[in-house]
Amino acid sequence: MFDLNDNPHTRVNILTGERVLVSPHRSKRPWQGQLEDDQQVQRPSHDANCYLCAGNTRANGEQNPAYTHSFVFQNDFSALLPDAAEGSYNEADLLIAEAEKGLCKVISFSPRHDLTLPELSMEEITAVVDLWQSEYASLAANEWINYIQIFENKGSIMGCSNPHPHGQIWAQSSIPLELQKEATQQHAYYEKHGRTLLTDYVNLELKKQERILVETEHFVALVPFWATWPFESMLVSKRAVQDILAFTAEEKADLALIIKTLTTKYDNLFETSFPYSAGMHQAPSDGQQYPYWHWHMHFYPPLLRSATVKKFMVGYELLANPQRDITPELAAQKLRDLSTLHYKNK
Amino acid sequence: MFDLNDNPHTRVNILTGERVLVSPHRSKRPWQGQLEDDQQVQRPSHDANCYLCAGNTRANGEQNPAYTHSFVFQNDFSALLPDAAEGSYNEADLLIAEAEKGLCKVISFSPRHDLTLPELSMEEITAVVDLWQSEYASLAANEWINYIQIFENKGSIMGCSNPHPHGQIWAQSSIPLELQKEATQQHAYYEKHGRTLLTDYVNLELKKQERILVETEHFVALVPFWATWPFESMLVSKRAVQDILAFTAEEKADLALIIKTLTTKYDNLFETSFPYSAGMHQAPSDGQQYPYWHWHMHFYPPLLRSATVKKFMVGYELLANPQRDITPELAAQKLRDLSTLHYKNK
Ligand SMILES: O=P(O)(O)O[C@H]1O[C@H](CO)[C@@H](O)[C@H](O)[C@H]1O
Ligand SMILES: O=P(O)(O)O[C@H]1O[C@H](CO)[C@@H](O)[C@H](O)[C@H]1O
Numbered sequence: 001m002f003d004l005n006d007n008p009h010t011r012v013n014i015l016t017g018e019r020v021l022v023s024p025h026r027s028k029r030p031w032q033g034q035l036e037d038d039q040q041v042q043r044p045s046h047d048a049n050c051y052l053c054a055g056n057t058r059a060n061g062e063q064n065p066a067y068t069h070s071f072v073f074q075n076d077f078s079a080l081l082p083d084a085a086e087g088s089y090n091e092a093d094l095l096i097a098e099a100e101k102g103l104c105k106v107i108s109f110s111p112r113h114d115l116t117l118p119e120l121s122m123e124e125i126t127a128v129v130d131l132w133q134s135e136y137a138s139l140a141a142n143e144w145i146n147y148i149q150i151f152e153n154k155g156s157i158m159g160c161s162n163p164h165p166h167g168q169i170w171a172q173s174s175i176p177l178e179l180q181k182e183a184t185q186q187h188a189y190y191e192k193h194g195r196t197l198l199t200d201y202v203n204l205e206l207k208k209q210e211r212i213l214v215e216t217e218h219f220v221a222l223v224p225f226w227a228t229w230p231f232e233s234m235l236v237s238k239r240a241v242q243d244i245l246a247f248t249a250e251e252k253a254d255l256a257l258i259i260k261t262l263t264t265k266y267d268n269l270f271e272t273s274f275p276y277s278a279g280m281h282q283a284p285s286d287g288q289q290y291p292y293w294h295w296h297m298h299f300y301p302p303l304l305r306s307a308t309v310k311k312f313m314v315g316y317e318l319l320a321n322p323q324r325d326i327t328p329e330l331a332a333q334k335l336r337d338l339s340t341l342h343y344k345n346k
Numbered sequence: 347m348f349d350l351n352d353n354p355h356t357r358v359n360i361l362t363g364e365r366v367l368v369s370p371h372r373s374k375r376p377w378q379g380q381l382e383d384d385q386q387v388q389r390p391s392h393d394a395n396c397y398l399c400a401g402n403t404r405a406n407g408e409q410n411p412a413y414t415h416s417f418v419f420q421n422d423f424s425a426l427l428p429d430a431a432e433g434s435y436n437e438a439d440l441l442i443a444e445a446e447k448g449l450c451k452v453i454s455f456s457p458r459h460d461l462t463l464p465e466l467s468m469e470e471i472t473a474v475v476d477l478w479q480s481e482y483a484s485l486a487a488n489e490w491i492n493y494i495q496i497f498e499n500k501g502s503i504m505g506c507s508n509p510h511p512h513g514q515i516w517a518q519s520s521i522p523l524e525l526q527k528e529a530t531q532q533h534a535y536y537e538k539h540g541r542t543l544l545t546d547y548v549n550l551e552l553k554k555q556e557r558i559l560v561e562t563e564h565f566v567a568l569v570p571f572w573a574t575w576p577f578e579s580m581l582v583s584k585r586a587v588q589d590i591l592a593f594t595a596e597e598k599a600d601l602a603l604i605i606k607t608l609t610t611k612y613d614n615l616f617e618t619s620f621p622y623s624a625g626m627h628q629a630p631s632d633g634q635q636y637p638y639w640h641w642h643m644h645f646y647p648p649l650l651r652s653a654t655v656k657k658f659m660v661g662y663e664l665l666a667n668p669q670r671d672i673t674p675e676l677a678a679q680k681l682r683d684l685s686t687l688h689y690k691n692k
Pocket of ligand 1: 314507
């Protein structure tokens with residue numbers, strides 16, 4: 001009989017409409033491949049060479065203020081530019097290009113060079129959430145900005161070029177690919193059921209309790225049924241809101257709490273500073289209403305079985321289809337069972 | 347004025363219908379992030395602990411033959427299984443899964459533990475192409491196998507778990523995601539123009555000569571206009587064929603030649619064993635005809651600016667949209683200018 005815990009199968013990602021190949025039996029595969037550096041390095045609380053530390057001077061000659069919580073500035077090496085020339089290019093429908101306008105910001109989460117999100121206090125994480133919200137508001141006010149991506153690359157293994165705790169915001173004129181997919185799926189569901197896709201999905205998961213990691217007053221953290229990365233998770237707001245602007249002070253503090261709890265569990269899993277890319281998915285900021293959009297935040301962590309062995313999304317995954325070994329249910333169980341007290345404080 | 351060499355823009359991948367964000371100005375970004383190991387390690391020509399070397403015993407107790415060219419066997423830790431239970435699962439259209447049948451094979455390219463594709467002789471690479479073709483034929487003969495993915499992960503940075511030169515074949519019952527996208531795009535183009543998409547695309551590129559890397563009698567190697575990885579390339583057959591079965595002996599030798607030429611240029615770029623994931627995209631092997639399908643092979647190499655600095659597809663890329671810094675035209679020019687004589691033989 002077909003068994004999700006045992007037989008190779010595909011699962012549908014209801015947010016994108018795409019599938020992931022799950023190979024539950026493959027976790028016994030021996031590993032002789034590349035080992036990552038353990039992210040365990042003792043850093044000073046202030047580093048004179050870090051462009052994010054308070055008081056230091058950045059590449060463009062500007063000096064960082066003596067900030068005490070979080071601090072935001074325009075990326076000195078932005079991938080998107082606000083004043084980029086407009087235009088488009090099309091040759092025989094074979095070579096097709098279009099100008100893209102945007103801007104990139106960097107948010108330092110704390111003046112402390114040696115800490116990461118789970119190690120910050122509730123007050124400090126709440127300050128980060130507040131800054132995300134106010135940055136979102138001021139960026140969305142620009143008529144030409146139609147989408148705002150708030151995200152964090154954590155750990156050098158995730159391409160993070162500076163260990164100082166920080167995240168990024170890329171704001172731009174067009175709607176990126178992943179958001180288009182999620183819009184299509186959420187829209188279709190809302191048209192059919194009159195409720196957001198994630199409202200019904202989260203309620204089903206809360207009933208089943210198989211993939212839930214943490215539940216707070218206003219948020220749920222879970223391993224999605226279609227999770228692709230080994231310990232992937234998703235935060236969803238219980239209230240169906242389109243973007244971070246809608247969150248009250250109480251919800252923002254609660255978001256800080258669930259982020260702290262989830263990232264602490266992550267660090268505890270392999271007793272290392274757990275690398276990931278994380279980011280919010282929100283409705284376009286083009287001034288329209290998107291009642292079908294439901295705010296959520298994805299965490300994509302690469303580690304597979306220890307602080308040094310990661311999952312590679314390579315040959316088959318790039319050319320054919322994303323694939324995972326450990327089941328989402330097993331990953332959820334491992335994360336759920338972990339303490340919410342950070343291992344460094346034990 | 348809008349300039350593809352200078353302004354941030356998006357380009358359409360005509361094979362998938364998806365876009366890539368190009369940031370030409372961003373190549374000056376300083377790099378303080380993770381450095382990869384240089385793949386430069388002297389290996390013995392035979393390693394007693396390698397499960398791919400001739401005469402050695404594998405995990406399942408089987409002994410490899412004393413092979414002289416290439417050698418194929420079923421993966422001892424396959425992600426797909428031929429005898430997997432069939433069935434499907436659907437809960438409220440929110441949890442959706444389906445059993446997947448398949449099998450995974452490993453192809454050793456040579457008994458020599460210390461060499462890689464570009465270092466093999468034309469005769470040896472042709473033997474690999476012959477084996478790809480005969481394996482494809484015998485797998486496609488299975489009624490339940492509907493798609494066959496031939497690929498190679500090269501280098502530990504690309505998740506390759508053993509440095510012995512080898513590739514993989516995953517054959518399965520359903521059509522994976524990337525192939526579905528390419529089918530849709532190729533089908534639509536063929537319906538409209540009566541020629542395959544890649545016939546017209548390659549002819550346009552041959553006329554422009556801006557992104558062409560190598561042209562042989564029967565194949566073209568180029569950097570696609572929509573390339574995502576820094577030095578991504580694509581091999582296309584001049585003849586519009588659906589799969590490797592159609593290649594004549596002459597075409598197979600010519601495919602070996604263009605693979606040797608391209609991978610030699612890759613190694614010469616940073617004078618290192620150049621890592622990549624590469625693989626063929628072919629029509630479904632379900633017995634139907636797919637006149638719109640055009641055989642091609644993608645090379646996705648991660649290195650960005652040296653043997654130790656790679657491009658990370660992380661935060662923004664995973665959550666929003668693939669992004670690249672150096673333009674495809676610049677990458678093509680660098681690769682085109684390189685010698686076809688391997689740097690180790692200079
Ligand atoms: O089969 P291998 O070489 O053990 O594994 C490698 O290739 C597979 C197919 O792309 C991936 O799923 C693995 O993550 C990767 O490490
Ligand atoms: O902006 P950073 O930290 O220099 O760069 C990092 O994040 C970016 C956004 O995900 C990626 O494009 C880069 O490849 C990665 O190294």
